[in-house]
Amino acid sequence: xxxxxxxxxxxxxxxxxxxxxGDSDDDRDSPSNQHLLIKRENRAKEENESEDKTSHSxxxxxxxxxxxxxxxxxxxxxxxxxxxxENQRLKMSLGQxxxxxxxxxxxxxxxxxxxxxxxxxxxxxxxxxxxxxxxxETELVSLTLGRYPMAEKKKAVExxxxxxxxxxxxxxxxxxxxxxxxxxxxxTAATVKEANSPNRSLTISADHETKEDAGETNWPPSKxxxxxxxxxxxxxxxxxxxxxxxxVRARCETxxxxxxxxxxxxxxxxxxxxxxxxxxYRCTGSPTCPVRKxxxxxxxxxxxLITTYEGNHNHPLPASATAMASTTSAAASMLLxxxxxxxxxxxxxxxxxxxxxxxHALSxxxxxxxxxxxxxxSSIISSTSPTHPTITLDLTSNPSSSSSNPSTHFGxxxxxxxxxxxxxxxxxxxxxxxxxxxxxxxxxLSYNRNNHPTTTPTNNIYQNYLQHQRNTAMxxxxxxxxxxxxxxxxxxxxxxxxxxxxxxxxxxxSIIGSGGTSAGTVKSSxxxxxxxxxxxxxxTTTTNKxxxxxxxxxxxxxxxxxxxSPPTGNMAFVPANSLPFSNPKSASASPGDHIDLTN
DNA sequence: CGGATTTGACCAGCGC
DNA sequence: GCGCTGGTCAAATCCG
Numbered sequence: 001x002x003x004x005x006x007x008x009x010x011x012x013x014x015x016x017x018x019x020x021x022g023d024s025d026d027d028r029d030s031p032s033n034q035h036l037l038i039k040r041e042n043r044a045k046e047e048n049e050s051e052d053k054t055s056h057s058x059x060x061x062x063x064x065x066x067x068x069x070x071x072x073x074x075x076x077x078x079x080x081x082x083x084x085x086e087n088q089r090l091k092m093s094l095g096q097x098x099x100x101x102x103x104x105x106x107x108x109x110x111x112x113x114x115x116x117x118x119x120x121x122x123x124x125x126x127x128x129x130x131x132x133x134x135x136x137e138t139e140l141v142s143l144t145l146g147r148y149p150m151a152e153k154k155k156a157v158e159x160x161x162x163x164x165x166x167x168x169x170x171x172x173x174x175x176x177x178x179x180x181x182x183x184x185x186x187x188t189a190a191t192v193k194e195a196n197s198p199n200r201s202l203t204i205s206a207d208h209e210t211k212e213d214a215g216e217t218n219w220p221p222s223k224x225x226x227x228x229x230x231x232x233x234x235x236x237x238x239x240x241x242x243x244x245x246x247x248v249r250a251r252c253e254t255x256x257x258x259x260x261x262x263x264x265x266x267x268x269x270x271x272x273x274x275x276x277x278x279x280x281y282r283c284t285g286s287p288t289c290p291v292r293k294x295x296x297x298x299x300x301x302x303x304x305l306i307t308t309y310e311g312n313h314n315h316p317l318p319a320s321a322t323a324m325a326s327t328t329s330a331a332a333s334m335l336l337x338x339x340x341x342x343x344x345x346x347x348x349x350x351x352x353x354x355x356x357x358x359x360h361a362l363s364x365x366x367x368x369x370x371x372x373x374x375x376x377x378s379s380i381i382s383s384t385s386p387t388h389p390t391i392t393l394d395l396t397s398n399p400s401s402s403s404s405n406p407s408t409h410f411g412x413x414x415x416x417x418x419x420x421x422x423x424x425x426x427x428x429x430x431x432x433x434x435x436x437x438x439x440x441x442x443x444x445l446s447y448n449r450n451n452h453p454t455t456t457p458t459n460n461i462y463q464n465y466l467q468h469q470r471n472t473a474m475x476x477x478x479x480x481x482x483x484x485x486x487x488x489x490x491x492x493x494x495x496x497x498x499x500x501x502x503x504x505x506x507x508x509x510s511i512i513g514s515g516g517t518s519a520g521t522v523k524s525s526x527x528x529x530x531x532x533x534x535x536x537x538x539x540t541t542t543t544n545k546x547x548x549x550x551x552x553x554x555x556x557x558x559x560x561x562x563x564x565s566p567p568t569g570n571m572a573f574v575p576a577n578s579l580p581f582s583n584p585k586s587a588s589a590s591p592g593d594h595i596d597l598t599n
Numbered sequence: 600c601g602g603a604t605t606t607g608a609c610c611a612g613c614g615c
Numbered sequence: 616g617c618g619c620t621g622g623t624c625a626a627a628t629c630c631g
Contacts, residue, residue: 262604264604265604266604266624267606267622267623267624268604268605268606269620269621269623271620271621272619272621278621280620280622280623284603294622
């Protein structure tokens, strides 16, 4: 094992028993053997000298010399034996380390495999015992940052169960790789009983949220929602988990970021510690959509807009809305590990883990071969709490600042920022990545395809995955249209980042090794990795109210596709009528006028 | 005129 | 219990 070697600190002589010392250059290089060789050479010299000097000496001298030689030989043999013993010991310890490593590896794979097997079983249980949902869901967290109501999810699960093997294998595959998250649109397939699992899985579901969504189909919730919440609280007197939030910080001069969704402002409030009013928006994409967002300027830096998303969309999202989803989904995946390592055990941990599920209320894909890319110069900060787990995606940080310690980031937040209230934090810093994948550009959140025009092997795999998704969609006419490839692309991108993987590995290690009780600050250290691909787009504003902060990158998501030509690939999955841009009266989809990006 | 926004009031949660 | 704060409602207002 390569990893074990540096642990010894310095090169040690490893002499193979069947191979006499000094037979090879390697042996010659080892200090002990060099010592022996020197001795041998000295002995030979002495012998030669004694031969020269005493060529005519008496037999007594010969005998004396022979005795000395024999003694020296004996001591040399003893030394060699000691060295061999030492080498044997080292070999044994190395073998032991290898065994331990393999055992741990198998243990980990076994755990992951069991969790993968559990998922479909648990889904079946959920279907067979729908009345238990309310009690069970409190213990569940879901990877689905989904936009689908529970009924649709269940339908999807049924379809999955019918289709059987393939998809389950996909889940297993994703889980077995460990360092790659599996995010699925209908994530009930990725549901685990976390409370019963000694080793928390990365696969976490937020059925709490799903339940809320199912209950909130009678929007507006207003007092009805309050009533439902109180009922939930009664059912869960201890630590009733609230919606998780995803907070996005970006430099934007507009009143709100255009994230592609349609929003209606329903309130405004001056929050304590911030002279800037906080605006409350509600998603109008669907009359029953429970998603809300809060928009507030940063008190420290008025140019920074803090947008907090809460809830799950229960309607098809506009293509442009998936950009933010990609970003926040990546953030949420971070929160998975971060919250698990920082929260209190058992139910509290589960509740905090559920926070990851709300990420902008968007589902996203990621299988073993699909990876996220976080935006360049962005950092993710998650704060977990039983009540308001929040993960923050900071799109404002520059490379130098983003690589600083976490406290630097926290210092940038206003006093009213949720992080100040929820002490458990973890940070994953991706600001060091060189290549932009997601960026704010002239007021538009845009993906950038970089200078890797040729399709990488991973990209091929990704294309295969897309094709598979298309086929699946074709064969399942009742299924909701899958998310566009931007999400998958983001999924692919972020998990392809070694930084992410190492951070995730660290989180995994802490979860498995310590049962999730260790305080977690995970920070990526790798930098300068070349992403497998990168998306670029010019900032073509397609929103209805000008060129505010937006996510209209999808109109030219691929370099092969001209920006004004019909979208290709998974773009076809986005229902045309779901695009908000055709509606000139959309509320606050893009009221802005300019965005100033410091990335 | 219909829909979006504004804004004061109300309510719930939390800390002291 | 009281006050503070965040979040939401809904009537009034604005706007295209």
